[in-house]
Amino acid sequence: MNIGLLDNTPASKLVRNIFFAFAEFERDMIVERTQEGKAIAKQQPNFKEGRPLKYTKKQLDHAIQLLTNNSYNQVAALTGISKSTLIREIKRRKI
Numbered sequence: 001m002n003i004g005l006l007d008n009t010p011a012s013k014l015v016r017n018i019f020f021a022f023a024e025f026e027r028d029m030i031v032e033r034t035q036e037g038k039a040i041a042k043q044q045p046n047f048k049e050g051r052p053l054k055y056t057k058k059q060l061d062h063a064i065q066l067l068t069n070n071s072y073n074q075v076a077a078l079t080g081i082s083k084s085t086l087i088r089e090i091k092r093r094k095i
Contacts, residue, residue: 055081060089 006012041047055063063079063086072083 055085064090064093 002026006016038049042049061078063075063081066075066078067086067090070078070084075081075086076083
């Protein structure tokens with residue numbers, strides 16, 4: 001049997017099914033380990049799910065305060081905070 005070529009013979013079908021079974025098993029094991037790790041992490045008091053924030057509340061407050069006298073593009077140039085982030089934060093705060 002030539003493993004390099006998987007055609008439609010019974011032996012090739014067997015090898016392919018074994019490979020698929022191992023791949024599915026490995027994927028299931030990864031999912032299980034990930035879920036176990038998340039469950040352990042959630043028990044920590046300072047656990048926060050998701051991506052960490054790029055800007056602090058103080059930085060965003062300052063940028064929003066600058067918007068009273070400046071345009072979005074000017075504030076973005078001054079602070080380095082993008083226009084879309086400023087708009088999203090204002091909508092979140094409902095200003």
